[in-house]
Amino acid sequence: MTPPPRLALLALLLWCLCALPAPARSQSGATPSPASNEGFNCSANTTYPCQAYALYRAGFGGVPLEYAAIGDLFAASRFMVAHANNLSISAVPAAGQPLLVPLQCGCPSRSPNAYAPMQYQINAGDTFWIVSTTKLQNLTQYQAVERVNPTLVPTNLDIGQIVTFPIFCQCPTAADNATALVTYVMQPGDTYASIATAFAVDAQSLVSLNGPEQGTRNLSSPEILVPLRRQVPEWLPPIVRLNNVSTTPASPPPSTTPAPTVVTNNRDGVVTGLAIGLGVVGGLWLLQMLLLGCLWRRLKARGRRAEAVAVASGDGGEGGRFTKAASGGGGGGRFLVSDISEWLDKYKVFKVEELEGGTGGFDDEHLIQGSVYKAYIDGEVFAVKKMKWDACEELKILQKVNHSNLVKLEGFCINSDTGDCYLVYEYVENGSLDLWLMDRDRARRLDWRARLHIALDLAHGLQYIHEHTWPRVVHKDIKSSNVLLDDHMRAKIANFGLAKTGHNAVTTHIVGTQGYIAPEYLADGLVTTKMDVFAYGVVLLELVSGREAVSDDSGEPLWADADERLFRGREERLEARVAAWMDPALAEQTCPPGSVASVVSVAKACLHRDPAKRPSMVDVAYTLSKADESFGDYSGESVSVASSGGIAAR
Ligand SMILES: *[C@@H]1O[C@H](CO)[C@@H](O)[C@H](O)[C@H]1NC(C)=O
Ligand SMILES: *[C@@H]1O[C@H](CO)[C@@H](O)[C@H](O)[C@H]1NC(C)=O
Numbered sequence: 001m002t003p004p005p006r007l008a009l010l011a012l013l014l015w016c017l018c019a020l021p022a023p024a025r026s027q028s029g030a031t032p033s034p035a036s037n038e039g040f041n042c043s044a045n046t047t048y049p050c051q052a053y054a055l056y057r058a059g060f061g062g063v064p065l066e067y068a069a070i071g072d073l074f075a076a077s078r079f080m081v082a083h084a085n086n087l088s089i090s091a092v093p094a095a096g097q098p099l100l101v102p103l104q105c106g107c108p109s110r111s112p113n114a115y116a117p118m119q120y121q122i123n124a125g126d127t128f129w130i131v132s133t134t135k136l137q138n139l140t141q142y143q144a145v146e147r148v149n150p151t152l153v154p155t156n157l158d159i160g161q162i163v164t165f166p167i168f169c170q171c172p173t174a175a176d177n178a179t180a181l182v183t184y185v186m187q188p189g190d191t192y193a194s195i196a197t198a199f200a201v202d203a204q205s206l207v208s209l210n211g212p213e214q215g216t217r218n219l220s221s222p223e224i225l226v227p228l229r230r231q232v233p234e235w236l237p238p239i240v241r242l243n244n245v246s247t248t249p250a251s252p253p254p255s256t257t258p259a260p261t262v263v264t265n266n267r268d269g270v271v272t273g274l275a276i277g278l279g280v281v282g283g284l285w286l287l288q289m290l291l292l293g294c295l296w297r298r299l300k301a302r303g304r305r306a307e308a309v310a311v312a313s314g315d316g317g318e319g320g321r322f323t324k325a326a327s328g329g330g331g332g333g334r335f336l337v338s339d340i341s342e343w344l345d346k347y348k349v350f351k352v353e354e355l356e357g358g359t360g361g362f363d364d365e366h367l368i369q370g371s372v373y374k375a376y377i378d379g380e381v382f383a384v385k386k387m388k389w390d391a392c393e394e395l396k397i398l399q400k401v402n403h404s405n406l407v408k409l410e411g412f413c414i415n416s417d418t419g420d421c422y423l424v425y426e427y428v429e430n431g432s433l434d435l436w437l438m439d440r441d442r443a444r445r446l447d448w449r450a451r452l453h454i455a456l457d458l459a460h461g462l463q464y465i466h467e468h469t470w471p472r473v474v475h476k477d478i479k480s481s482n483v484l485l486d487d488h489m490r491a492k493i494a495n496f497g498l499a500k501t502g503h504n505a506v507t508t509h510i511v512g513t514q515g516y517i518a519p520e521y522l523a524d525g526l527v528t529t530k531m532d533v534f535a536y537g538v539v540l541l542e543l544v545s546g547r548e549a550v551s552d553d554s555g556e557p558l559w560a561d562a563d564e565r566l567f568r569g570r571e572e573r574l575e576a577r578v579a580a581w582m583d584p585a586l587a588e589q590t591c592p593p594g595s596v597a598s599v600v601s602v603a604k605a606c607l608h609r610d611p612a613k614r615p616s617m618v619d620v621a622y623t624l625s626k627a628d629e630s631f632g633d634y635s636g637e638s639v640s641v642a643s644s645g646g647i648a649a650r
């Protein structure tokens with residue numbers, strides 16, 4: 001074949017690029033600077049995003065005294081809040097108790113300030129100022145909220161509207177000698193000395209982070225940064241370790257009436273915690289890499305690479321109303337440049353001839369499913385998906401995820417003559433889960449433990465894309481046929497063809513698979529991670545029942561049947577109902593009814609009609625791993641299941 005016309009290829013890449021969010025521009029900045037009322041300036045000498053913390057005092061501003069309610073404000077699960085403070089999930093925080101709340105701190109493109117974007121749903125009477133000064137305890141200021149939500153009129157907010165509140169935060173530079181920085185709000189009477197004691201640091205480090213000490217009386221921005229010298233929760237600063245309100249140096253902040261306001265806030269806001277350990281790099285887009293790679297080879301000149309990044313990054317509107325604020329960019333220009341070669345090496349660029357040769361010219365014999373073919377190339381087996389350029393989205397998403405429970409992208413190929421694009425994945429030996437469940441012989445070989453592990457694998461994969469990617473990814477098409485099983489029967493999530501980066505987008509183009517579609521998506525087109533949680537609940541029901549998501553005969557969704565026959569009625573009788581409902585192939589085996597019932601309870605919580613009441617995948621993974629550990633004597637004392645009422649009637 002003649003070499004593809006390079007210009008056309010470049011044009012194609014450029015075209016595609018326009019649909020991609022821009023990476024964070026390289027920030028020029030001075031030393032980590034004191035907060036203004038718009039937050040801490042982005043710093044050029046550190047890497048975003050990073051793990052950060054906020055010091056939050058429980059029980060003020062009408063936020064109920066429970067980890068879940070606090071987590072809701074900061075897009076952390078109650079497990080993560082409790083864990084960060086070395087507290088038991090079942091403990092109730094004391095009023096005024098200082099807590100470290102984990103944040104994912106980023107420096108979104110075009111933002112001069114670092115922040116952790118939190119999605120908050122407006123209640124009656126809320127203004128930017130009121131929410132900032134009460135529930136969020138001055139961890140942000142209304143001026144910053146206005147800047148982050150330029151299209152909203154602060155004096156005219158609708159109830160239910162989603163607003164991004166930028167929680168002030170900062171990432172440490174090497175000079176700070178800190179594992180993470182805590183955003184601390186100065187209280188009346190606080191001095192650097194008292195704060196230094198409370199965090200077991202020297203007062204001088206507060207000066208170098210925040211500038212000279214000012215009185216608290218007329219401080220325009222009371223937020224300061226405090227370094228953590230060691231990893232939490234292995235080590236905790238005294239202010240948290242003592243966990244006793246009477247031992248805090250600061251007097252408690254003025255309390256507003258703890259009215260029983262229901263915090264209907266969306267639990268999963270934006271990426272939280274833990275991401276650092278996983279080495280997630282945000283804002284790295286393969287196509288930009290490629291384009292850059294092309295330019296790079298041509299320009300060679302080292303010093304001009306950064307410019308190439310700047311040129312390549314167009315405006316990256318994602319479309320959705322809330323998406324831009326929610327997705328937040330992240331990543332840093334320097335990172336982009338230094339890792340080009342690594343990213344180019346990561347993917348193999350296949351030739352069209354190789355793929356055609358490997359699949360017998362895309363012969364039906366090689367067809368696995370849909371437009372996915374099995375290919376033998378150089379003695380290796382791959383799965384090749386053929387599509388048009390709208391695959392861009394999938395490529396864009398896959399290149400930034402890397403998790404053993406997600407199908408891995410090995411390479412790709414672009415046929416610039418036809419405009420076809422081929423994604424080349426690892427070949428997953430045992431095919432899709434639905435085929436296993438539908439085939440009665442194979443279903444018998446899937447014992448309960450195997451099914452529980454599949455459920456856990458999926459939960460981990462989803463947790464990863466929901467919590468640890470930046471911006472977060474919503475898969476949008478979780479179903480048993482998109483779950484592949486490897487030779488050890490471990491599950492991998494496939495087919496990111498419909499996946500979206502960004503969160504809380506609203507779409508009018510409803511896609512998905514019947515029987516798995518969450519009601520709020522069907523009704524309002526609201527794209528959140530909770531739609532994946534719903535679909536996951538349906539897959540759990542399939543694992544338990546061995547039945548399809550939609551009945552062949554009646555067309556009735558499985559979740560509706562479960563709602564009718566399983567979820568209603570007394571909790572104590574659940575095991576009996578489960579025994580009658582579950583897959584006969586399971587019933588033949590010795591299969592602990594308690595363990596199955598606990599998975600059904602998780603499914604029930606996932607299928608809650610109100611997306612805000614569904615657990616996050618963090619909670620689900622935690623609960624299921626407990627169910628796996630105890631495997632039978634699972635007590636039901638759980639993160640997510642206990643709090644959820646049944647799913648609403650159809
Ligand atoms: C950033 O790092 C560079 C090189 O380490 C150093 O020269 C510069 O002073 C630093 N800037 C700030 C503001 O700390
Ligand atoms: C932070 O950035 C703003 C705008 O870029 C600048 O005016 C201000 O001086 C910076 N603050 C510090 C302390 O560097």
Ligand SMILES: *[C@@H]1O[C@H](CO)[C@@H](O)[C@H](O)[C@H]1NC(C)=O
Pocket residue numbers: 060133134137138185253254
């Ligand atoms: C936040 O700041 C405002 C004004 O500076 C103050 O009135 C309010 O009490 C503060 N809130 C908290 C929780 O500290």
Ligand SMILES: *[C@@H]1O[C@H](CO)[C@@H](O)[C@H](O)[C@H]1NC(C)=O
Pocket residue numbers: 177229
């Ligand atoms: C960094 O912090 C650790 C732990 O507090 C301390 O032992 C070490 O001396 C510090 N290093 C510097 C360069 O300040």
Ligand SMILES: *[C@@H]1O[C@H](CO)[C@@H](O)[C@H](O)[C@H]1NC(C)=O
Pocket residue numbers: 214215216217218
């Ligand atoms: C508070 O403001 C007054 C006047 O506005 C000023 O004289 C005083 O120095 C300020 N106090 C502090 C601690 O900055």
Ligand SMILES: *[C@@H]1O[C@H](CO)[C@@H](O)[C@H](O)[C@H]1NC(C)=O
Pocket residue numbers: 086233234235236241
């Ligand atoms: C965490 O809690 C356990 C048990 O309550 C305790 O033994 C341990 O010392 C605590 N760790 C820290 C760092 O406070």
Ligand SMILES: *[C@@H]1O[C@H](CO)[C@@H](O)[C@H](O)[C@H]1NC(C)=O
Pocket residue numbers: 242244245246247
């Ligand atoms: C915790 O506070 C109570 C009273 O609020 C006090 O009696 C107790 O000694 C405190 N415990 C610690 C460890 O400081």
